[in-house]
Amino acid sequence: MIPQPWMYDVTVVLTSLLVYPSGLKVYGQEKVPRTGRVIVAGNHVGNMDPFVITIAAKRRLRFMAKKELFGNPLFKWYMLNVGNIPVDRQSKNDISSIRTCIKALEEEEGLGIFPQGTRGGSQVMGGVSLIALKAKAPIVPVYVQKKGKWIVRFGDPIEPQGTVPELTHKFTEALENLKQL
Template structure:
């Protein structure tokens, strides 16, 4: 068993009962081919929660400083994380992300770039739109609906893949494409509460 699978199993055993995690729409994640899962960001625990609820193994970006510690850096690489320098256009991170998608793998992104302080869905940065436009990946919007409180229900909803082809053909900007992805995430949350 790979370290990724082992870590996923251990984290699932811990988090599923702790937050009474309910997963909806797992069947919306394509079984093969390149996929980008784009989620809202409400907690530091979001990456492992998306990781354990997704039917596919996911690669996530993690802040570059974490990889400067040799042991932690190696461990993060083995559990499918790769570094990104935040606050600047990190070409290396962009290349790594595109390579993952060219290999028909799954990339997990939090388009807001940082956690929402209010829990409301914020504006998306251009990164998610860049990967959506520059790859042939299917884009799956994902909503994490809290709160992260032990014993309270945490719901993770995977929406249907978005039609990004129109954006690609119309040469839409990365920012506009990210905005469209964030709108889909908002719709999932609104539908959940309606």
């Protein structure tokens, strides 16, 4: 299913009504390229993270989302229409999701990933690095926290170079540095 831009835009407007009253402070938004392939990857603290990151980035992003969210036919229709990509977190190598992500990036789209695999996860998985290297897409690290208001920090883009473990290590360090700010 081809994502529907109007549906994405409506979602951003509606979720903004939830995010802005709480407050939103964004640092480094200029580090997210306006156009072209990019992966925005960060920590995952809550269900609102994709919306908060999208609003803060001011850039259309297609997020990887656990396949369980696509179980209900109506929600599946919504998720696909806003451009989300289902991923099987139980599979070590969900090749279909990886191919879909690479194709989206090759079409110069933006991709959102939570490389820790789950809300509150502590270990960064190598999938973000694999996708970045295959698609030749920079990774912009992002750290989200909710302290009364939403705080979003974007880091410097990380070029897709080296091996999967090397790039994963670079990304993990960048995310940890953003957490310390």
